[in-house]
Amino acid sequence: MDRINHHPILGERPKKEAVTFTFDNTTYVGEEGDTVAVALLSNDIRTLRHHEESGSARGIYCNIGHCFECRVTVNDIEGCRACLTVIEDNMKVESGKRLPNPLKQGGSFDE
Amino acid sequence: MILCRCEEVTYETVRATKEKYQCDARELKLRTRAGMGYCGGRVCRPLLDKISQNKNERLESQVIPLKYQPPVRPITFQRMQGDHHG
Numbered sequence: 001m002d003r004i005n006h007h008p009i010l011g012e013r014p015k016k017e018a019v020t021f022t023f024d025n026t027t028y029v030g031e032e033g034d035t036v037a038v039a040l041l042s043n044d045i046r047t048l049r050h051h052e053e054s055g056s057a058r059g060i061y062c063n064i065g066h067c068f069e070c071r072v073t074v075n076d077i078e079g080c081r082a083c084l085t086v087i088e089d090n091m092k093v094e095s096g097k098r099l100p101n102p103l104k105q106g107g108s109f110d111e
Numbered sequence: 112m113i114l115c116r117c118e119e120v121t122y123e124t125v126r127a128t129k130e131k132y133q134c135d136a137r138e139l140k141l142r143t144r145a146g147m148g149y150c151g152g153r154v155c156r157p158l159l160d161k162i163s164q165n166k167n168e169r170l171e172s173q174v175i176p177l178k179y180q181p182p183v184r185p186i187t188f189q190r191m192q193g194d195h196h197g
Binding site for chain 2: 051053054056058061062066067068069071077078079
């Protein structure tokens, strides 16, 4: 999803330094001051994690740090909200995975 | 329609549970897990309170809204034992 460069009210978007970071071992480039959520969105990545139980894809929901839907692991720290964490050079971001549930009868269910 | 995103509880489940047991918000939470998720009820608490209040025979004052349970923000065990960046 490309960024809005000419905004009717805000005008021209200022040039920003590039920042490289990795998301699930793939390198992406965002801009200085971007949050993880924004940088990934600009790289067309909307799925930030998978639900621990059902595995359904989850991503940005409130984007103001309220709902925790966008939680990712940043530099091995779990539960960081992607919408609040500003990207830094070679930051390591990992998405949340579906957790095994061996005790549940009938195995996985994908409605 | 999903009410509680964290626990994936649908409106239908909550409505059916309320219908069957005529329960208040707290009991709805216990029966359906709506409000018990990672976000601590931030998203679905108002909805649950609203659902359990209307069409409820008991006096408005007797219906106890959902409590705010500690920790107010999710916290890792590392951080709880003093590991600052945990």
